[in-house]
Amino acid sequence: MDGEGGEAEAFHLPTAEEREEEKKSGGPDVHTVQRRMRECVRVLGNFKKRAAPGRPRSEYVQQLISDISSYYGYNEFLAEKLFQLFPVAEAIEFFEANEVPRPVTIRTNTLRTRRRDLAQALINRGVNLEPIGKWTNVGLQVFESSVPIGATPEYLAGHYMLQAASSFLPVIALSPQPGERVLDMASAPGGKTTHMAALMENTGVVFANDANKARTKSLTANVHRLGCKNVVVCSYDGREFPKVIGGFDRVLLDAPCSGTGVISKDASVKTNKSERDFALLSHLQKQLILCAIDSVQPDSKTGGYLVYSTCSVTVDENEAVVDYALRKRPNVKLVDTGLEFGRPGYTSYRGKNFNEKVGLTRRFYPHVHNMDGFYVAKFKVEKRQKVKTRPDEGGAVATGGDAMDVDAEETKFDSDEDKPYLEEAKRKQMKAKGLRPRPRSKPAEPTPIAVEAAA
Numbered sequence: 365m366d367g368e369g370g371e372a373e374a375f376h377l378p379t380a381e382e383r384e385e386e387k388k389s390g391g392p393d394v395h396t397v398q399r400r401m402r403e404c405v406r407v408l409g410n411f412k413k414r415a416a417p418g419r420p421r422s423e424y425v426q427q428l429i430s431d432i433s434s435y436y437g438y439n440e441f442l443a444e445k446l447f448q449l450f451p452v453a454e455a456i457e458f459f460e461a462n463e464v465p466r467p468v469t470i471r472t473n474t475l476r477t478r479r480r481d482l483a484q485a486l487i488n489r490g491v492n493l494e495p496i497g498k499w500t501n502v503g504l505q506v507f508e509s510s511v512p513i514g515a516t517p518e519y520l521a522g523h524y525m526l527q528a529a530s531s532f533l534p535v536i537a538l539s540p541q542p543g544e545r546v547l548d549m550a551s552a553p554g555g556k557t558t559h560m561a562a563l564m565e566n567t568g569v570v571f572a573n574d575a576n577k578a579r580t581k582s583l584t585a586n587v588h589r590l591g592c593k594n595v596v597v598c599s600y601d602g603r604e605f606p607k608v609i610g611g612f613d614r615v616l617l618d619a620p621c622s623g624t625g626v627i628s629k630d631a632s633v634k635t636n637k638s639e640r641d642f643a644l645l646s647h648l649q650k651q652l653i654l655c656a657i658d659s660v661q662p663d664s665k666t667g668g669y670l671v672y673s674t675c676s677v678t679v680d681e682n683e684a685v686v687d688y689a690l691r692k693r694p695n696v697k698l699v700d701t702g703l704e705f706g707r708p709g710y711t712s713y714r715g716k717n718f719n720e721k722v723g724l725t726r727r728f729y730p731h732v733h734n735m736d737g738f739y740v741a742k743f744k745v746e747k748r749q750k751v752k753t754r755p756d757e758g759g760a761v762a763t764g765g766d767a768m769d770v771d772a773e774e775t776k777f778d779s780d781e782d783k784p785y786l787e788e789a790k791r792k793q794m795k796a797k798g799l800r801p802r803p804r805s806k807p808a809e810p811t812p813i814a815v816e817a818a819a
């Protein structure tokens with residue numbers, strides 16, 4: 365970044381009209397965009413001192429988001445959503461990191477071998493590798509290889525899984541124990557299922573579920589290749605649990621998500637996600653997390669835990685979902701993930717306040733941790749309090765006795781909470797298609813009877 369003089373003197377922030385003109389003429393060349401981004405970051409870093417007189421902060425922000433969108437190839441909606449997660453200069457680091465592939469990493473399958481032996485075998489084949497870091501005793505980072513790492517005899521014999529370092533984290537946080545009953549609610553292609561099976565030393569049982577039947581093929585193949593004998597594969601919509609089967613010592617919900625943490629692997633995310641997609645995803649995640657909580661056995665002698673994770677960095681899919689679960693299920697609390705690193709989850713974001721314990725959840729970023737963007741939250745599920753309705757007061761009182769359990773009824777999924785967001789997203793989508801949405805629905809008018817009663 366240049367000092368106070370130089371570029372800054374000659375820099376002119378285009379006006380709204382100039383921006384329109386620029387767009388019509390196909391946009392400026394890449395050097396102009398780069399330079400303008402640098403200048404906007406510089407000005408926004410010390411706005412009072414560096415801004416041009418009369419130009420508001422919002423104009424610099426708008427210009428920067430528009431340039432990020434064209435330079436890195438995001439739709440403007442997503443560029444803005446991701447930009448808002450960070451201080452200005454850090455946002456650029458995040459976008460830059462998404463342009464660079466993450467290190468190739470593998471997880472030793474301890475059901476078949478030891479990391480030391482695996483490393484030696486691969487070194488003998490011309491693979492240059494090293495342990496990932498102190499936080500994992502099974503991970504190896506591959507720097508170079510003269511053989512395809514997904515087709516070595518050791519790979520075919522199930523001695524390792526090709527797996528992103530970030531995806532070790534939810535399993536480490538869940539920490540399944542030998543002999544337990546565990547549910548992996550959205551499990552294909554099985555990186556985490558097979559990790560759990562190994563930590564459980566092939567004892568107990570892991571129910572590996574995925575709603576997408578086609579994806580359970582690769583899941584089953586991995587389970588076989590890695591020699592996991594304690595895994596049952598099934599294919600239900602996660603929202604059918606715990607009706608299908610419940611009472612698990614531990615549950616992992618590695619939820620379907622937008623993939624905003626793995627853009628370096630799948631660049632299509634840059635352009636194929638709309639506001640409506642985020643609203644729908646977060647709605648599904650909220651439904652799934654309640655089902656995941658209800659599938660945990662609170663009386664478990666060894667567990668009673670749920671881990672919720674996503675490979676996304678947006679707040680709607682992470683803290684907002686976790687906060688929702690805390691509100692709807694008073695019998696759960698957040699606990700420390702036990703992970704040695706990661707940034708704390710947001711306890712407030714853009715005017716929304718979350719439960720302060722949401723700070724116990726962990727965020728991982730490509731530009732900070734050199735791994736895919738990821739989010740991990742760990743819950744302890746307690747016994748539900750029996751709630752007795754007192755007919756005289758119409759209220760509910762908690763009781764330890766044998767009162768009627770109305771808790772399940774009272775706290776089931778609340779789709780009304782998401783309704784305004786879903787409606788708003790639908791409106792925006794229609795507008796984007798050039799259609800005119802129906803006017804926003806007004807809050808219900810009081811009925812004559814209600815008006816009478818109120819009067």
Ligand SMILES: C[S@@+](CC[C@H](N)C(=O)[O-])C[C@H]1O[C@@H](n2cnc3c(N)ncnc32)[C@H](O)[C@@H]1O
Binds near residue numbers: 554
């Ligand atoms: C992030 S991926 C899971 C990755 C997997 N845990 C692993 O480590 O290999 C999310 C999965 O959720 C599945 N899925 C989507 N909707 C679901 C639902 N309603 N119930 C259960 N699984 C669902 C998708 O098919 C996808 O495989």
